[in-house]
Amino acid sequence: MIDRDQVLHVARLARLELTEPEVERMAAELSGILEHVDRIAALDLDNVEPTSHVVALSNVLRPDEPRPSLPRERALEQAPDPADGAFRVPSPQA
């Protein structure tokens, strides 16, 4: 159902490097799972509203008051490559 090209396309979207054996395995496994999922294709769902949140909530607002946030040094403490008070990465234009 899902072929190799689709696996590679989705892996690219998901920013996930897959090995060749993983590509093969993923195609078979995802197809198997989607075959089960496809049972819902037979249900009559016309005029059924989708549910994205189960508890009836309207907008939750708070007063817009400034308060301290995480200090920069704390936020950078766990960074693999901090530099000049920021997170360093290779250039996206490279």
Next chain:
Amino acid sequence: MTAELRELTVAEAIRRIDASELSADEYFDAYAEAAAGDDLNAFLWRAEPGARAGGGEELRGVPVAVKDLFCTEGIVTTAGSRILEGYRPPYTATAVRKLSEAGARVLGKTNMDEFAMGSSNENSAFGPALNPWDRTRVPGGSSGGSTASVAGRLAPCAIGTDTGGSIRQPASLCGIVGVKPTYGAISRYGMVAFASSLDQCGPLTRTVADAALLLRVMQGRDPCDSTSVGIAGELAAPSAESLNGLRFGVARDFSHHAEGVEPGVAEAFEASLRTIEELGGEIAEVALPHAEHGISAYYVIAPAEASANLARYDGVRYGLRVDGGADLTALYERTRARGFGDEVKRRVMLGTYALSSGYYEAYYGRAQRVRTKIADDFATAFETVDFIVTPTSPTVAFELGAKAADPLQMYLSDYFTVPMSLAGIPAISIPCGLAEPPGGGPGLPVGLQLTSPAFTEAKLLDAAHALETAIGFAARP
């Protein structure tokens, strides 16, 4: 002496500490020493004996094991993943903070399936936790380290998270009590996100009363989680002894479509129905015509949300980074390839596919509509019954490796627990007996699941308490 201390319920330990019959430090150290000898691979981090807490009247210094999905300031939090190995969060999850403020002490961080994706604990990057009833079997998942530690007397109580059954199923397989509260009952702030519309924190304990104690402390609205609302009204210690006047729904159609319900599980379930009647409860047939599609809807919605939530693990701000040379995209792709395990990759792929252009409506859109139908079915059923009962898991604890090669079979472990997650309603699993596993051998625990309308935890825990008392489950690993 310390072995005796470790048989006390949390409520009893607190009573003795209050009455100065027991020292809170002695009680904590009994567990800290037991946890130090952890032979179940239940803990990924443990507190030293002698760790001391400040104040907190309600929980009196009681040790609590915390699933490694909860951020704990300065204490390694991995979510069972290589990608977060060694990560020390700069803040603490609200649920843990509230427990600490009530006087609990973090005993350790418990093993789990990576990012809570799994039903056996075998997806942990740090090896599976083992079931204390039989170490060749899984404790269930994803909160398997929490349930193994509580059942194995390495912790008196624990907290876990449940997205599609991750509290209830391992509670069932380990023979303890697990509660998935109503979505929104407890703040999700500081819980490493898996599927945000489903994730919910809850207690894992040896008695219903102990679960009520932790739930009472943790519940509540939190400004840091806009979806949290708390539970209105009093959550008193459950005390009911009868089920007079209460109606319990059984959905035969739903159970009928389950694949692979073991005979021993079915037997223990039928015996529980008789116990309900003996306690004055009434059993009534209800229809949940869409519940059997829960797994299908869940395995679209949860991976879809996960694929978005896990986008943050990119090797930039924290966690593992694998060098990508001069190429930023290669850095992302290689970091995620090395950092994520097989199941996480599978779900990220599945979710990305379900949300991708051309497939969104066929999968994600339809799954959300099935979710509505499942919630509607429960609402209709609750017009005529107070509770619905099912087995928690179709099987007793299975052998390590038994389902590892077949993702779909593993997913079906959550057949009975997923519909409640999709509907956002509370559910509890309590041990209801022992059953011989297929292939023979000593009896293993079976769980009974009760569910009720949103925010009716007080009633649910009361009924579970009455049943627990009547069932009198006294077996232990």
